[in-house]
Amino acid sequence: MKILFSNPPWWENKESGYWRAGVRAGSRWPFTYLVRSAPDQYQFGDYLPYPFFMGYAATYTSAKTQTDVRFRDSLAIRESYQTYFDHLQEEKYQYIFIEIATPSWEHDSQLIREINKLLPDCKIVVTGPITTTKSEEILNNYPVYACIRGEYEKGSVRVINGESGIIDYDLLTTEEMNQSPFPYFDELHAYRYWDANPIGQRPPHAQIWSSRGCPFKCIFCVWPAAMTGNDPEGKNPRTVRQYSPEYMEAFIRELIERYQYKCIYFDDDTFNLGNRHVLQMCEVMSRIGIPWSAMCRADTIPLDTWKVMKESGCFGVKLGFESGNQYVVDKIVNKHLDLEYASQAVFEAKRLGMTVHGTFTYGLPGETQEQMLDTKRFIASLPFDTYQESGTAEIEGTPLHTLREKGQLDRYQGATIDSNYQRQVDGHKKFQSLVESLRTN
DSSP, rough: OEEEEEEOOOOOETTTTTTEEEOTTTTSSSEEEEEETTTBOOTTTTBOOOHHHHHHOOOOOHHHSSEEEEEHHHHHHHHHHHHHHHHHHOOOOSEEEEEEEOHHHHHHHHHHHHHHOOOOOEEEESSSTTTHHHHHHHHHHHHSSEEOOOOOHHHHHHHTTTTTTEEOOOOOOOOHHHHHHOOOOOTTTTTTTTTOTTOOSSEEEEEEOSEEEHHHSOTTTOHHHHHHSOOOSOSOOOOEEOOHHHHHHHHHHHHHHHHHOSEEEOSSTTTTTTTHHHHHHHHHHHHOOOOEEEEEEESSSOOHHHHHHTTTTTTEEEEEESSSSSSSSIIOOOOOOOOOHHHHHHHHHTTOOEEEEEEEEEETTTHHHHHHHHHHHHHHOOOOOOEEEEEOOOOOOOOHHHHHHSSOOOOOOOOOTTTOOOOOOHHHHHHHHHHHHHHHH
């Protein structure tokens, strides 16, 4: 039996001489953007995340079933639709697993029909945040064999073993995580993934997880709500499962030995949850001895721990702020972040010689233009090396998506869907629209 875990092509159109392409699996908020590459003409340097859930599911399924499991990230190799379809026709897979979120659904729903025409006997399995709310619709209206909710290692095995329809949340325990095979890497894909921030990244680098999940309940955040937990309203407990230092050290050493990576980027939902885990990872990275960086919060470790991170080789961090207005952070995003304290963390990281990348979003439900301008002023007040501004995308499985249906959510008292709110599932396109709106006003 031949099985494919697929991150299919996603091309849109050409603008000013560049192709617009999408990122899907591996991105918390899939979006489209202009890229250097063209179909079947790969060029290094564009942002491209490793598809974590897909990579882990591929090796897990291979280990647990007597099947021929393949992995193909068409976004990483920048292949055309024709090349992709030629590959499918040549290999004639019995199962194809595709991870989908709201931004790519319109595109991917048509792609599913095309795959079905090409391989009518192939069982297509949909995974990803889209299954949180659309599973029944997908199964009723598209040639789809099964929809798996949440992270999909166990669900994939259940499908291969004969289950179909809706496969509900069946997450790995922490013990199972630490006994699982490392995620999929091979020569074709290993050098394609890239994130230039925080500044200091050196190619080739590896994007990895040291944990899964986040206890915080930001209104727009996808994976903790829809993949590592089932919490579309932001009211249920959310868990964090951390890989052991032994697992991580073995994994990182294997990656470096096989692919000679020059640095490591920990792309956890929140790397620095709990001082103990951070200190353990610092010990691991001190022993391994290559530069590293991480996705962090500004307020979940003592200021002293930033120094330990720096001494163990951490050259930079990404810090999520979302807004520079405290009311928006508290009452709309529900982030529970003191912006004054977070600012101190930025100054401390900079004092230590680390680079800092701040992340911000605009167009939240109930957010005013003046509050958006507060964010602009807040960014200007801090010594960020780089920062990211995006429009707030509304994606299935999140409290933001649920807000549209419910009208109000208790934990998000300031969040309102009114005439000023722009609904958009692609955060990059939304930000462009908001910029134009601010210019005209």
